[in-house]
Amino acid sequence: MANDASPGSGTATVPDTGTTGFEERHTESPLQRIQHVLHANPILGPLAVLVLAIIVFSIVSGRFLSATNLGLVLAQVTVIAVLALGQTLIILTAGIDLSAGAIAVFSSILMANIATDLGVPGVLALIIGLVLGTAMGAINGLLVTRLKLPPFIVTLGTLSIFFSLNSVVSQSETVRGTDMPSIMTWTGNTFGIGGFRITYGSIIMLLLFAVFWYALSNTAWGRHVYATGDDIEAARLAGIRTGHVLFSVYTVAGLLYAIGAWILMGRLASASPNVGVEYNLDSITAVVLGGTSLFGGRGLVLGTLVGALIVGVFRNGLQLGGVDVVWQGCAIGLLVLIAVSIDQWIRKVKA
Known part of the structure; x- marks a missing residue:
C-alpha cells in the first residue's frame, strides 16, 4: 500500500513493495x-x-597415497561400511541399533561352527548363517513394532543376549580359516587392478551400496522409509504401514550384518568370538559422519560409504603419522561431535 501525500506537501510518495524471493x-x-x-x-x-x-x-x-596403502584402507573399512549400511536404514527411521556388531560376530561363529562341528557343506552353512542373522534383525524389529519398545532399549538388550550366546556357542574359541570350507573365507581373497589389491569382500560391499542407493532413491519402499523417519504419525495418516516398514528395516539390517559377518571371516581368515566390541560405535560413527541425521528422515547411503572411508582414512593417516592409538580414538570422537553439531545446525535451515 502506498503512503499518500497531499499535493504540495513536499512529501514523496513511497511505494510499499514486498521483499521478493530474489532480494531475500x-x-x-x-x-x-x-x-x-x-x-x-x-x-x-x-x-x-x-x-x-x-x-x-x-x-x-x-606412503599414504601408495596403491598398497589405499587398498589396505579400503579392505579395513569394508566390514564397518556394510554394518553401517544396515545401521543407516535404521537411523533413517529415527531408530538406532546397538546390536549390529553382536549380530555380525555371532553370525560368523554360527556359520563357522555349523560347517566345522556339524559337517554341513560350506555354501549351505553360509546360507543358514545368513538366515539366522536375518532372524536376529527380525527379532529386534518385532520387539520395536509389536511391543512398542524404544529401539535403544531393544538393541541394548539384544546386544547382551547375542554376545552371551556367542560365548556359549563358541566356548570362547576361535575357528581357524584352514578348518573351514574355503567359501567361508573367500571374501578375503584379493585380485589386482593396476597396482591395487582389492578383496572380493570390498566388491560385495560396493554392490550392496549400489543396490540400496537404488532402493532408497527409486522405490516405494525407500520413500516409505524416509517418510517414516521424518514423521511417523504423518506417514501413518498418509496410509503408509509404518509398522511393516520398521519391521522390514530391522530385518534387512540383520541380513546386512550377516553378510558383514561373512566378509569379517574373510578379513580375519578365522571366526573369532573376541572381536567386534567397537563395531557398534564405528558403524554409528560412519553413518553420522556421512551426513545421515540421527533424528531420522534425512541422509544418503552413499554418504555412509564416504563416512566409513573418513574413519578409515583418519585412522590410517594418524597411524602413518605416528599418532598414538588413544589419540586416534579422540580424533574420531571429536569428528562425531562436530558432525552431530553441524547436523543440528543444518536442520534449523529456513525454507
Missing part, C-alpha cells in the same frame, strides 16, 4: 547460503572432509 536470497549471509547448500546436498560436507583428510595425510606421509 541476496540478504542471506555467506554462512546461511552454506547452510542451505548443505541442507539440499547432505553428501557435500562429508566429501569435503574426506578430500581434505586425503590431502593432509598425503602431505604428512609419502
Whole structure:
C-alpha cells in the first residue's frame, strides 16, 4: 500500500513493495547460503572432509597415497561400511541399533561352527548363517513394532543376549580359516587392478551400496522409509504401514550384518568370538559422519560409504603419522561431535 501525500506537501510518495524471493536470497549471509547448500546436498560436507583428510595425510606421509596403502584402507573399512549400511536404514527411521556388531560376530561363529562341528557343506552353512542373522534383525524389529519398545532399549538388550550366546556357542574359541570350507573365507581373497589389491569382500560391499542407493532413491519402499523417519504419525495418516516398514528395516539390517559377518571371516581368515566390541560405535560413527541425521528422515547411503572411508582414512593417516592409538580414538570422537553439531545446525535451515 502506498503512503499518500497531499499535493504540495513536499512529501514523496513511497511505494510499499514486498521483499521478493530474489532480494531475500541476496540478504542471506555467506554462512546461511552454506547452510542451505548443505541442507539440499547432505553428501557435500562429508566429501569435503574426506578430500581434505586425503590431502593432509598425503602431505604428512609419502606412503599414504601408495596403491598398497589405499587398498589396505579400503579392505579395513569394508566390514564397518556394510554394518553401517544396515545401521543407516535404521537411523533413517529415527531408530538406532546397538546390536549390529553382536549380530555380525555371532553370525560368523554360527556359520563357522555349523560347517566345522556339524559337517554341513560350506555354501549351505553360509546360507543358514545368513538366515539366522536375518532372524536376529527380525527379532529386534518385532520387539520395536509389536511391543512398542524404544529401539535403544531393544538393541541394548539384544546386544547382551547375542554376545552371551556367542560365548556359549563358541566356548570362547576361535575357528581357524584352514578348518573351514574355503567359501567361508573367500571374501578375503584379493585380485589386482593396476597396482591395487582389492578383496572380493570390498566388491560385495560396493554392490550392496549400489543396490540400496537404488532402493532408497527409486522405490516405494525407500520413500516409505524416509517418510517414516521424518514423521511417523504423518506417514501413518498418509496410509503408509509404518509398522511393516520398521519391521522390514530391522530385518534387512540383520541380513546386512550377516553378510558383514561373512566378509569379517574373510578379513580375519578365522571366526573369532573376541572381536567386534567397537563395531557398534564405528558403524554409528560412519553413518553420522556421512551426513545421515540421527533424528531420522534425512541422509544418503552413499554418504555412509564416504563416512566409513573418513574413519578409515583418519585412522590410517594418524597411524602413518605416528599418532598414538588413544589419540586416534579422540580424533574420531571429536569428528562425531562436530558432525552431530553441524547436523543440528543444518536442520534449523529456513525454507
